Amino acid sequence: MGEREAPLAERIWCRANLSDRRTPDGRSGRYDVREGFADLTVPIAADQPGAKRIQLDAGLRYTQTSLASVDPVTTFNIGGVWQPDSLLTARAQYAQGVRLPTDMMGWTAPAPGI
Structure with a gap:
């Protein structure tokens, strides 16, 4: 029997359960991450x-995380x-990105003097 396709909400939202993470000194913690994304490509001109080809992306x-901070x-x-032709393609992109804290950042005290 084939696998059933996941409902749309499950296909859009990606969940990560980051549990049982331990720091070198034995402390542990847990947090959840939920993400959703959408990409769009709009052809402006062709041939x-x-x-x-001209297109907009x-x-x-x-x-969203369960971390209060x-x-x-x-x-x-x-x-x-x-x-402009089959030999030349020019691309340009501007993106904003954010990095979530790592496990070590979340459960390790800051070093003095930094």
Whole structure:
């Protein structure tokens, strides 16, 4: 029997259970991460003089954690592709990204003097 396809909400949201993490000194902790994202590609022109392909790309990502010290974060990217002929392609992109704290950052006291 084949596997059933996950409901749409489960396919959109990615969950990570980060449990049983231990620091070198034996402390442990747990946090959950929920993320959702969407990517969009919009063709602007195709097979035109001077523009074999022009497209706009955009994306949005929402991240939420169970850590009280980390607020929910929304990041984005936007870019484009210009291909004047089959030999040349130019791409440009601007993106905003955020890095969540690592396990060691979450449960290790800051070093004095830093």
